[in-house]
Amino acid sequence: MPSAMRPTLNIVGCGKVGRVLARLWHAVGIVQLQDIVNRTPQSTATAIAFIGGGTPATLSTLRRADLTLVGSGDDQIPSLAAALAATAVPFDGTIAFHCSGALPASVLAPLQQRSAAIASVHPVRSFALPEKVVAQFDGTWCGVEGDPSAIAALEPLFAGIGAHFVTIASEHKVLYHAGAVFASNYLVTLLDTAVQVYGKAGIAPDVALQMMSALVRETADNVLQDGAEKALTGPIARSDAGTVIRQYHAIKESDALQGDLYRRLGRLTHRLAKRARGNRR
Numbered sequence: 001m002p003s004a005m006r007p008t009l010n011i012v013g014c015g016k017v018g019r020v021l022a023r024l025w026h027a028v029g030i031v032q033l034q035d036i037v038n039r040t041p042q043s044t045a046t047a048i049a050f051i052g053g054g055t056p057a058t059l060s061t062l063r064r065a066d067l068t069l070v071g072s073g074d075d076q077i078p079s080l081a082a083a084l085a086a087t088a089v090p091f092d093g094t095i096a097f098h099c100s101g102a103l104p105a106s107v108l109a110p111l112q113q114r115s116a117a118i119a120s121v122h123p124v125r126s127f128a129l130p131e132k133v134v135a136q137f138d139g140t141w142c143g144v145e146g147d148p149s150a151i152a153a154l155e156p157l158f159a160g161i162g163a164h165f166v167t168i169a170s171e172h173k174v175l176y177h178a179g180a181v182f183a184s185n186y187l188v189t190l191l192d193t194a195v196q197v198y199g200k201a202g203i204a205p206d207v208a209l210q211m212m213s214a215l216v217r218e219t220a221d222n223v224l225q226d227g228a229e230k231a232l233t234g235p236i237a238r239s240d241a242g243t244v245i246r247q248y249h250a251i252k253e254s255d256a257l258q259g260d261l262y263r264r265l266g267r268l269t270h271r272l273a274k275r276a277r278g279n280r281r
């Protein structure tokens with residue numbers, strides 16, 4: 001647990017996510033920003049300039065802090081945790097956390113073995129444009145998992161910058177992240193597939209994107225506001241089997257994988273339509 005009212009924070013791996021969180025915490029004065037460590041001194045200096053605080057450091061000059069954010073990319077987190085655990089820095093009574101949605105808190109086990117409490121706090125949003133996220137962070141949801149004492153200590157710090165915690169059982173972390181892959185990455189692939197299919201009908205990609213704009217936004221808004229069952233329209237919802245079969249054959253003729261996707265999504269859509277009809281009874 002942090003020892004002071006304003007816990008000290010070290011960030012080891014201070015890229016887009018680390019910079020945004022640190023700047024927000026620094027601005028509201030919730031944490032005492034301490035050491036910032038990146039791979040290169042230039043990157044550390046850029047992070048400190050963005051945050052408006054923090055002291056450049058390396059693993060060999062790092063001081064003890066109440067909180068340590070291991071904020072590198074996912075692939076580096078396990079080795080960075082091991083490297084941190086091998087330093088002379090005391091970790092007993094401190095909290096170490098990372099922000100990965102894909103990895104469990106347990107990748108910080110080397111620091112837990114040094115008596116730190118560990119957690120993962122995954123803000124569910126894109127940090128591609130850090131300045132924009134700083135301005136719009138309020139209301140961000142975070143999937144959280146790890147030692148209850150670490151979660152309890154981190155919750156008020158994240159709440160202080162407008163974030164909400166949703167606790168996930170450690171064994172469900174993989175499924176949790178798969179949900180985000182469907183909602184974000186696969187949605188992109190699905191929209192790209194739509195553009196390609198429009199392309200086969202002779203519509204240029206830029207025109208297809210404009211044509212899809214109102215449809216995609218309205219559909220997403222309807223799902224987010226009222227749920228998938230109420231938002232579903234189209235041939236499967238209307239039990240228009242002939243249309244579905246004709247579309248399937250037309251798509252699979254030019255691209256077997258897209259045909260397979262259409263068929264499998266059709267089966268899931270059928271399941272959803274049945275659920276929707278059941279709810280209306």
Ligand SMILES: NC(=O)c1ccc[n+]([C@@H]2O[C@H](COP(=O)([O-])OP(=O)(O)OC[C@H]3O[C@@H](n4cnc5c(N)ncnc54)[C@H](OP(=O)(O)O)[C@@H]3O)[C@@H](O)[C@H]2O)c1
Pocket residue numbers: 012013014015016017018037038039040043044071072073074076080098099100101102122123124125126127128
């Ligand atoms: N980006 C997103 O939209 C997003 C959203 C939610 C969660 N996350 C999670 O947040 C975490 C950080 O992602 P990010 O997008 O902020 O990554 P990022 O922008 O690529 O930044 C990673 C930072 O880690 C530093 N680093 C890498 N290896 C290091 C090492 N061995 N020692 C010290 N520093 C090291 C890099 O330093 P250099 O600059 O010197 O190379 C860089 O500053 C990841 O776990 C990711 O899954 C990301």
